[in-house]
Amino acid sequence: MKGRASNPLVVNGALIGLALVALFPLFWMISVSLMQPGEAADVPPPLLPSDPTFENYLRLFGQTGMGRYFLNSLVLAVSATALSLFFNVTAGYAFAKLRFKGRDTIFRLLLAALVIPAQVAMIPLFLMLKEMGLINTYLGVLVPTMANVFGIFLVRQYALSVPTEMLEAARLDGAGEIRIFASIVLPALRPIIVTLGIFAFLASWNDFLWPLIVLIDDDMYTLPVAIAALSREHVQDAELMMAGAVVTVLPVLFLFLGLQRFYLRGLLLGSVKG
């Protein structure tokens, strides 16, 4: 609160306490992933590995096909990001800056559709993809990530600030619509493109229910699906499971740390009512 400053000792003490709670499970994950097999089950539970080892990572990649899961997740997240950018940036721009019949009505309908939970569509979508032979394929996982209302909304909010005069001037100079989009709109939208890209990547990387439904064979599993299956199989092997968690969590954590500014801006822009 503004005004007379609160006691710095209390405020910072509470912040340190909260930060410890937020980070402790992640710290513990890394620590246990470096322990000797079985060490985490000692009583009392150790906080640091007595004799750090990479053996769990070797076992993970050697015995469980983790390399394959990682590759699946990476290919899917990169593809989902590219698809999401293509569909949502073009549509977001159209809803912000191009005039076409029914535009505002359609946009209102899209916003209203935000109240429909995605899971409602999942069962028919599963049957549809089954007919198309897309069950247990990358494409089947990607289908629902292509276009989404939130992404269109995010881009539209940002694109509203692109000056219309700039677009009109280019049109008077005889530039075509595709050219205007590529040379004026895309550069102006670069920050929100980065934001949407991070959102799409994280959403794909962390997604669970849909890949769990669509992916049947073990060698198609993404990291979350594989981790969930492994954790049922290797319940006693805390060290192995924590190595798996590290491989799953650290990439997105680093991505966030590197692009935090863009991520948080998108979060705030997305929470503004349309």
Next chain:
Amino acid sequence: MSPLQRASGWIFAGPALVVLSVFFFLPVLAAFALSLTDFDIYALADISNLRFVGLDNYAELIGRPIFWKALGNTVYFVGAGVPLSIAVSLFAALLLHSRASFLKPLFRTALFAPVVTTVVAVAVIWRYLLHTRYGILNAALESVGLPAVDWLGDPNVSMPAIILFAVWKNFGYNMIIILAGLQAIPDDLYEAARIDGANRVQQFIHVTLPSLAPILFLVGVITTAGYFQLFAEPYVMTEGGPVQSTLSILYFMYEEGFKWWSLGSASAVAFLLFVIMLGVTAVQYAVMRRRGGLA
């Protein structure tokens, strides 16, 4: 305007609208149609086995105790989890906003970190932290003389344990939104309150909370919708148990649909979830409007 210019709106918006129509709106409508059939493993093999059954799936669900159990568990998770999450988010945002806090960007990043992590992976971590015998949490409890708790094995504490996990995982998200709201409150309001002799608690009640009301309402609606979709946490941490104490609506839908292949009944579950969420959102808006906090 050239014809191309006139068509350009459709050209740019078209691809996304087609994709959304085919892969979202159409399936949503189909889900309702499917919920009126007895689509099961026989129909999956041969569609001629499919029969129209009207509202039978809904009637049957309403008569099954497990459906009410799943609904009750989900309402418990939402009812306790949402206020608790927002309270922690508000507390963290107030701390970060305080003039007395140092290293704000560092703390903000640390508190936000759980939000970007993969829910399945961190749920596995928490399963070990909450382990009755080897878990750190029980070791900490016992070190201060408290009894160990069978977090994920006792049906009375399994849901609180999952709520605890969800609060840890999610509070950073709303914290960022509330923090932005706090920063937007004009200093003059506090100034005026101080001149009127308001102490810090009174300032919080009469300036901070009313100014934040629209934002707290917004994060309440968003968080409620998200928490109704509880699935990965119980799937990984408890498999819906013990004795179905953490079976959520979506978990029930998943098992009904993809374990037993009763896709008609599962579609009815999905639709009921949607209707319930819609109802809750409508009530939230009505309450907010009555309080006059919504423009």
